[in-house]
Ligand SMILES: Cc1ncc(C[n+]2csc(CCOP(=O)(O)OP(=O)(O)O)c2C)c(N)n1
Ligand code: SF4
């Protein structure tokens with residue numbers, strides 16, 4: 102039970118958000134704070150690790166322990182922190198360029214590893230902070246400042262990729278639906294393992310194609326009961342839906358051992374709780390004589 | 391011929407996959423247990439099968455630092471070994487080989503008549519006793535000991551330790567096979583071999599490599615988390631630590647790449663445990679942005695860079711000291727770091743403990759710079775004194791005021807070190823930020839905040855300097871004719887040269903710069919100004935340490951001996967150079 106009733110504004114800092122008015126990041130920020138308020142966490146109870154981008158700038162706006170790392174490298178910092186202190190609640194926030202481009206390798210391996218952290222990606226199909234270049238999820242053919250004649254590559258489908266790479270919780274939300282997103286974030290946090298939430302986030306300044314109204318016309322909710330999220334093949338089908346209809350909700354979920362559950366050294370207690378007082382390696386040294 | 395007691399070099403050569411390294415390691419242990427001093431060194435190409443591999447084991451009655459190029463016993467498992475190394479054999483020495491596999495023609499040994507050829511049917515002996523092909527090495531081991539007239543019982547304990555976990559049968563089999571090789575030489579070699587082993591009583595010593603010593607030092611220093619991506623010659627740190635994880639309870643993580651490795655280590659350190667990563671130059675390249683992240687967020691971090699010759703993939707399995715300038719300046723921006731460069735397993739052990747202490751107490755990044763020669767060679771080494779390997783903790787926020795939520799973790803402090811809170815700790819909330827930040831950690835672009843943080847980070851190096859005390863190591867008599875100025879594993883070659891020069895009546899001493907940063911400018915200046923002749927000895931092309939010395943002291947060494955062929959300095963090379971310059 103929550104210790105005290107929390108309001109999402111309890112997690113504000115002295116810094117006012119610097120996003121463009123109307124940016125989808127506001128919705129994600131609100132949904133996150135609401136989810137945490139619902140859970141009743143104290144600011145010192147949890148760590149948020151951020152990548153670099155407009156998304157990562159949230160590091161200044163959330164009252165909690167924060168680690169604003171390098172572009173693309175938020176995941177390994179979060180995983181290292183979790184392996185050091187598995188009792189800590191950890192959420193990771195990043196962008197599509199950050200997490201699917203620069204840090205794509207970490208994303209794939211985090212899915213395999215299934216460390217118990219929550220990963221929320223602000224997928225605005227563009228590089229916001231660096232002013233509108235192509236991102237790995239920009240639609241083919243769309244002109245951007247770095248691809249004025251249109252993007253040649255196919256976009257990455259982050260949801261399908263997450264299912265394929267062994268994700269145990271793969272969800273998609275929409276920054277324009279904070280209430281649904283708030284619930285998705287709570288479900289992701291509750292999931293024992295690596296929980297990936299791809300959030301469709303309009304960038305009002307640099308992406309004039311995937312706008313709020315563009316998304317509004319397309320997104321629909323997967324209804325629990327009607328859609329079973331435990332079937333991988335069905336999940337692929339859903340994940341591949343993009344265009345006229347875009348699914349939101351939990352696309353795929355399975356329960357698998359988390360990475361830290363299978364590290365025998367972590368069975369008893371976290372590394373942080375191990376005392377440094379009594380270390381004595383003389384038994385091992387003797388083997389060298 | 392006079393008999394030489396307890397001083398000789400043994401060499402084995404064969405293809406990769408012949409198992410020669412295990413044989414060399416066993417011999418090193420055998421001789422160390424016999425109360426002698428040993429160093430072993432291996433050369434191998436970046437291959438799994440074939441190629442040409444050698445291992446040298448040099449033995450001495452006194453402490454030995456680097457092997458010579460010559461040898462007295464050459465075990466040849468293939469023809470290439472004979473062709474390449476017959477010329478290195480001392481007059482009176484022997485080639486031991488299996489004539490069922492290898493015919494040695496006079497031309498192959500340069501028509502030498504001053505060495506013996508001893509055919510021992512390695513394979514037949516091994517298979518007659520029910521052994522596998524690879525046990526040819528065991529026959530060779532027994533045969534070698536017979537030449538040296540070493541008591542056979544020296545072998546038994548080492549066999550037990552090497553093969554014990556494979557079961558009593560395998561141990562017995564290996565002992566019997568070694569015995570057969572030993573007896574074969576005893577009954578077929580009728581001359582007296584000029585080199586002999588006479589075991590001595592000596593306190594217990596270890597045989598250990600730089601990487602092993604470093605892994606153990608990290609553990610004794612409280613390391614709890616090690617993330618790495620395999621890369622020669624750093625891999626055996628990961629392997630050693632992974633093997634010991636169930637014993638000591640730390641966690642190792644084989645990361646998806648070096649970028650992940652360094653960021654994993656940073657994450658673990660940020661959460662509060664002592665953590666490290668290790669790699670070679672190529673992997674260090676990928677870690678450089680992470681190094682800067684640790685500096686900007688003031689997260690404690692130890693990075694081992696075991697150097698190999700570059701640029702690029704370079705010579706993957708050879709040695710060089712070419713990364714000094716690189717690690718001094720790696721990563722964008724202008725910020726301090728600590729660089730320690732141990733010369734031998736003993737320093738590698740104690741400095742690993744110290745690196746973790748410095749990182750934690752001062753929220754610093756410590757780079758430990760070694761190389762393939764130190765990382766993978768073994769030396770007979772006095773046992774480490776664990777009472778001198780003390781964990782010194784510090785730099786943590788204790789008892790924040792009740793009711794406090796936020797904590798100014800990046801507020802200024804006299805020595806730049808502001809206690810850090812750990813995520814989960816009440817009263818310590820802050821953001822570690824790769825952007826320049828305010829005292830609370832929020833992004834800022836104000837000139838005041840910027841200056842404060844730059845200066846705060848810089849100040850810590852002075853604090854580290856005070857904590858470290860003397861960071862040069864001087865060896866040999868004062869007022870010598872020659873002073874070697876060196877760092878890292880090249881120190882070992884200088885130490886060996888010192889022994890040789892002493893015999894020749896030349897007084898020499900060594901200035902080893904153990905910490906490159908913070909640079910010990912005063913100590914180095916004093917020595918350079920007061921020495922008769924200084925010789926810079928470095929395993930790289932451009933004399934990087936020499937440049938650093940000039941930068942910090944304005945002084946230049948009188949002469950430079952540089953080497954960049956992938957091999958460590960042979961002591962003879964240093965001695966010859968001294969002869970030329972004095
Ligand atoms: C190593 C590195 N390369 C490039 C950059 C410049 N950079 C900062 S943010 C960014 C892209 C941001 O795009 P995205 O991750 O999609 O985040 P958004 O701003 O859209 O939220 C880039 C290229 C950087 N900070 N670091
Ligand atoms: S650039 Fe785009 S993503 Fe960035 S704050 Fe503005 S609207 Fe949001």
Ligand SMILES: [Mg+2]
Pocket residue numbers: 154196197198223224225226227228229236
């Ligand atoms: Mg983006």
